[in-house]
Amino acid sequence: MSITVRELHAVEILDSRARPTLVVTLETEGGLSVRAGVPAGASTGSREAVERRDGDPKRYSGQGVLGAAGAVNDEILDALAGRSFDDLAALDEALISLDGTENKSRLGANAIVGVSMAAARAFAATAGIALWRSFAGSLSAPRLPAPHFNLINGGRHASNQLEFQEFMLAPLGAPSVADAARAGSEVYAALRKLLLGRNLSVGLGDEGGFAPEIARPEEVLRLLVEAITLAGYRPGPDGVAIAIDAASSEFYREGSYDVAGETLSADEMINRYEEIVESFPVWLLEDGLAESDWDGWERLTARLGDRVELVGDDIFCTNPAIISHAISCKVANASLIKVNQIGTVTETLEAMRICHEAGYAQFVSHRSGETEDTFIADLAVGTGCGHMKSGAPARGERVAKYNRLIEIEDAEHLPYGLGRSLT
Numbered sequence: 001m002s003i004t005v006r007e008l009h010a011v012e013i014l015d016s017r018a019r020p021t022l023v024v025t026l027e028t029e030g031g032l033s034v035r036a037g038v039p040a041g042a043s044t045g046s047r048e049a050v051e052r053r054d055g056d057p058k059r060y061s062g063q064g065v066l067g068a069a070g071a072v073n074d075e076i077l078d079a080l081a082g083r084s085f086d087d088l089a090a091l092d093e094a095l096i097s098l099d100g101t102e103n104k105s106r107l108g109a110n111a112i113v114g115v116s117m118a119a120a121r122a123f124a125a126t127a128g129i130a131l132w133r134s135f136a137g138s139l140s141a142p143r144l145p146a147p148h149f150n151l152i153n154g155g156r157h158a159s160n161q162l163e164f165q166e167f168m169l170a171p172l173g174a175p176s177v178a179d180a181a182r183a184g185s186e187v188y189a190a191l192r193k194l195l196l197g198r199n200l201s202v203g204l205g206d207e208g209g210f211a212p213e214i215a216r217p218e219e220v221l222r223l224l225v226e227a228i229t230l231a232g233y234r235p236g237p238d239g240v241a242i243a244i245d246a247a248s249s250e251f252y253r254e255g256s257y258d259v260a261g262e263t264l265s266a267d268e269m270i271n272r273y274e275e276i277v278e279s280f281p282v283w284l285l286e287d288g289l290a291e292s293d294w295d296g297w298e299r300l301t302a303r304l305g306d307r308v309e310l311v312g313d314d315i316f317c318t319n320p321a322i323i324s325h326a327i328s329c330k331v332a333n334a335s336l337i338k339v340n341q342i343g344t345v346t347e348t349l350e351a352m353r354i355c356h357e358a359g360y361a362q363f364v365s366h367r368s369g370e371t372e373d374t375f376i377a378d379l380a381v382g383t384g385c386g387h388m389k390s391g392a393p394a395r396g397e398r399v400a401k402y403n404r405l406i407e408i409e410d411a412e413h414l415p416y417g418l419g420r421s422l423t
């Protein structure tokens, strides 16, 4: 079913980190009005589509997005207004060719992705279906993803000494999203109690997880296992497992990794990860090595790829060409999926399709800078990718996505979880 664009309007609003971002409203000739909030990251891959910021030091320390808003309100509106598009791929193609750059730097990936997300909603609403249904069919059958709750924040998302960025709780063995949310909430509460009992801070990082002064990843993992047990759950893939996003590009310096006061080579990092997965119920490791350390990634994949889901985030940037190359080099066995990293919904779906066909998993993700927009919940359900991360089970911009999953589950009896067994 086609849509004809009547109006587009972008406004500079605030994201969850008090930085400016965009909300884009799209109106169709059919009288529909839909909107999309644009996410933004902090630990960004160097090959991500380029977010356009004003650079005016007098406003928001240069972070303003008035230029990107202007691109939507002037040039993109002029190019799209009155035009009919048969599908989202055609509209996204118009945006890509209007921008004309390899990395969407002219109009700005933040401008383009806001229009693309709003347009996806417009196509679904015009067809009279929920957004998630509009993604169904091309990949795996729709299912409710296992939420991955980020309980401990470090790296660029917190001011503590912890280098690893995210320690996530993965209720893989829960029977439903509602039960997974309950596990996330109960373990979060148990963890808070344990931290207070040790006189550690329960202040929060950017994604709503606690940010205590702990440096060693193993110490965090011990605490998490204790919290899972204290809350009455079984640690492990048939109960509540753990996932790590090391975001290691951020602590990679001159060919080595700086972790908790030690300087480690790629091979020493791989050994450390092997010890971690043998000692703790860690089932997924994201960005274990740096985006520029492809040789290390090949060895990491050869060593742990049959036991652990190895997710490429900064190294892949949701970019179909980079992912295809990685598949041919046997680098990682999964890709993180962030819509704003590549800049259009169509290219995101293409990245997911390439993964799917090669047997690479897809892990749909929010950004550290978020709005209350719930787009990724529908994307994860419709594509049947099996798992999604949206931060802690706390703070409105994080729980909005999890709550959307609960509402989809309430309306539709879809299967829950990964939909595959872990080796």
Ligand code: PGA
Residues within 6 Å of the ligand: 040, 041, 042, 043, 044, 165, 245, 247, 313, 365, 366, 367, 368, 369
């Ligand atoms: P970012 O972090 O949104 O700050 O880039 C999220 C991640 O690394 O997965």
Ligand code: ZN
Residues within 6 Å of the ligand: 245, 247, 286, 287, 313, 314, 336
């Ligand atoms: Zn990451």
